[in-house]
Amino acid sequence: MTPKLGLSAAQIARCRDLAIEVAAGVRRETERFTTVSTERTVLRLLGVDGVDGNEVPIPNRVVASLEAAGRLGRGAAVWMGSALAAGAADSTAAAALLSDPARARALPEHPRWRDAVAPLVEATLARIRANRAERERRLAAHPPDELPLLYAIVATGNIHEDVVQADAAARAGAQCIAVIRSTAQSLLDHVPYGATTSGFGGTFATQENFRLMRAALDRLEPELGRYVRLVNYCSGLCMPEIAAMGALERLDFMLNDALYGIIFRDINPLRTLIDQNFSRRINAVAGVVINTGEDNYLTTADAVEQAPAVLASQFINERLARDAGLADWQIGLGHAFEIDPELEDGLLHEIAQAEAAREIFPDAPLKYMPPTKHMTGNVFRGYQQNALFALTSVMTRQHIHLLGMLTEALHTPFLHDRWLAIEQAKTIRRNARHLADEIEFRPDGRIVRRAKEVLDGAETILRRVAGHGLFAALADGVFADTRRPRDRGRGYDGVVRRDDAYANPFLEAWSQTPAEANA
C-alpha cells in the first residue's frame, strides 16, 4: 500500500517512542500488583468453574477465601498446586478446600506445587493451541474474505434468540457476529454462569453462551462456504476472565481496550491496566484479534476536536498490546465516523482521519465504527450517513466494518434493519471495489492538511502523557476531559500487592512470547 498523505515517518516514529515511554511507566507502576480478577482467571485456566448454591462462581469463592486468609498475594496457582500436592484429587476438590478460609490459612505451601499444577497448565495451553489451530485450519479451507469484514451486532438478551438473529445476519453476508453484553455486566465483579435468557440491552457473556453461539456459527460454515467470526467484550471488572473463556471456546475477536473501562466506566486505573495486560496475553496466545474502543472519545465529545486524542490513544493501545505479546495483525485499533453531517467538509475530515489511521498502522486490522451520535430518528438521513461511512471505509481500506443501523438510537435493530445495513455495505464494497487504488490526495489539499494537523495534535498529547506518566495524565483529565485518580474508581479494592514469592504459571509461560518480535 502506497502512503498518500505524505505524513512524516520521523514524526510517527517519535510518537511510537513516546508510547514506549508511556508503556514503560505503566509497567513500573503495575508490576508489583495482581488483582482478584487476574487470580480468578488463573483458577479458570486451571479448570475451576461452576457456581455454588447462591450462584456465586467458584473462582470468586476461592479468591475471596484466599484473600480472607491473607494468602492471595502469592497467587492462586501456588495454593491450587499445594492443595493438589497435599492430596486433593482434582481441581474441583482443590477449589473446595481453598473455599474455606480456615483450611486455606492452614494449608502449607508445598515445595512441589509447580509439579502438581503442571498437568493442568499444560492441558489448558494445549486446548488454547488446538483452538487456534482449528481456526487457522477452518479459515484456510475457504477463499480469502472480502474486506472490509462486515461486523453485525445481536443483542436480544436471550442467547437462543441471538442464535436466530446471528444466523439471519450471517446468511445475509455478515462475516463477524458480536453478541452485545447486558449493559451492567462490565461492572459485575463476577462472570455469570450457564446459558442465559434475560439481559438488559444485551446478553450476558458466559462461557456456555460463548459455546452455544460458536457452535451455531460453525454449523453455518459448510453451507456458506466461509468461517463466521465470533466477537465478545473483554472489558470491565472481569476483563481477563472473559479473555480466558473466549480462548477456551474459540472466540475470534475481543473488544479489549486498555483505557476504556477507566475513562468511560470509572473502573480503577490500576486494576484496569493490570487486567488489560493479562487479558491481552491470553488473547495473544489464542490468536484473537483485539478491538480497541477509541470510538468512544468521539461519541462523548466533539469528533473534530477529539481526533488527536483518538490517535494518541491508538499509539498507546498499540504499545501496550505489543508489550503483551500481540502481533500487529491482532491489534484492531478502533475509530469512528462521528462528525456532524451538518459540518462543511465533514466528509473530508473523516477521510483524512481514516486514511491517516490506515497509513500510520499499516498492518493493524483497523476497526471502523459507524455514526451514532448524529443519528436523529430520520431513518432515511441515517441510511445516507451510513452510506457515506461505508464509502469512506472502502476508500481508506478499513479492515473491520461495524455495520451502521438506520434505526441507531431508536431501538435494538430489527431483523430487516440489519439486513438493510448488510445490503448497503455489500453494495458499496462491490461498487467501489478499487476506488482506493485510484485515489491520490492533493499534497496541499484539505485532506492532507487535516491529517497532518491530527498527527501534530497526537504528538502533543503523547508528549504530555509521557512527561507526566499515564496515571497522572488520567488523573489530570487528558482523555475525554474525564479525571480518573489512581486510587479511585470501581474495583480498587480488588488490587492486591504481590508478595515476593508471587507466581502465575500462565503469565510466566506467555511472557516468553517475544514482544520484541514485532517491536
Add this chain to the structure above:
Amino acid sequence: MTPPAREENVRPYGDKKGDGAVQVSFTLPVAKSAAATEAAKRYVAKMGLREPYVTLAESIAPEFTYFIVYARATHDVDMAGIVAEEAPAAALGREEIDRELSRRFGRRIVVLGCALESDAHTVGLDAIFNMKGYAGDYGLERYGAIDARNLGAQVPVAEVVRLVRETRADAVLVSATVTQNEIHVRHLTDLVDMLEAEGLRDRVVLIAGGARVDHALAKELGYDAGFGPGTTASRVAAFLLEELSRRAATASPA
C-alpha cells in the same frame, strides 16, 4: 394554552389532499412466496389501508420476508380538542438565560446529570452537558450561572440521592435509554421514591430525558418535565430558569 380549534379532519397527504398515502415496511416470519406477498397485502388491509402496492418482497433469511408497501389510509383524525403537552419553556438563548439566572438567584445553580444503574448510554446526557453541546447549541457546562456536574452512566440511585444532599443540588437530569423489560422506568421511579423518602424531592427540579421519553411520561412518573430526542441544552436551561423562578416565587412570603 389550548391549541386553536380546527374544523376539519385530517389524514395522510401524499400528493393531493385526502389521498391518505402511507408507506409501511415490515417483516413477516414466512418464506418468500406468492402466498407471502398476498399475506402482506391482507395484513395491510387489516390495518385499514386500501390499494396495497407491494414494492419490495425480499427474502432476508430462510423463513423471513421483508416488505415495503405503499397504500391509502381511509381513516381521519379530528384535530379539534387534541391536547399534547410539552414541557413549558420559552425559547431563550444561552446568554439571556445566564444573565437571568445570575440576576434572579445570585449564585450558581447546581445541576446534576446521570444515567441510572444498569443504563450505560451517555450520548444524550453528554449532548446536554458537554461544553461543546449539540447542533450548535452549547451544553450546560458552558453556562456561567450553572454548576453543571455530569456524573456519567451507571450511577446507583442511592449515590444520586447522596449527591443531591451533599451538593444541595437544584436540579437533577436523568437520561433514560429504553431497554428490554422496561427496566428504565423502574429506575426512574426508584429515584423519585428515594428522594421522597429522604425528604429531598421538593428541593430539586427533576427532569427526565431520552429517545423515548416525553413530557407526559415524565409527569406520570413523578418528574417535573420530560424531554425527547433532539432537545438542546438551552431548552432544558430555559425550563430550569422558569421552574426555579416559579418555585422561588411561591416559596417567598407574599
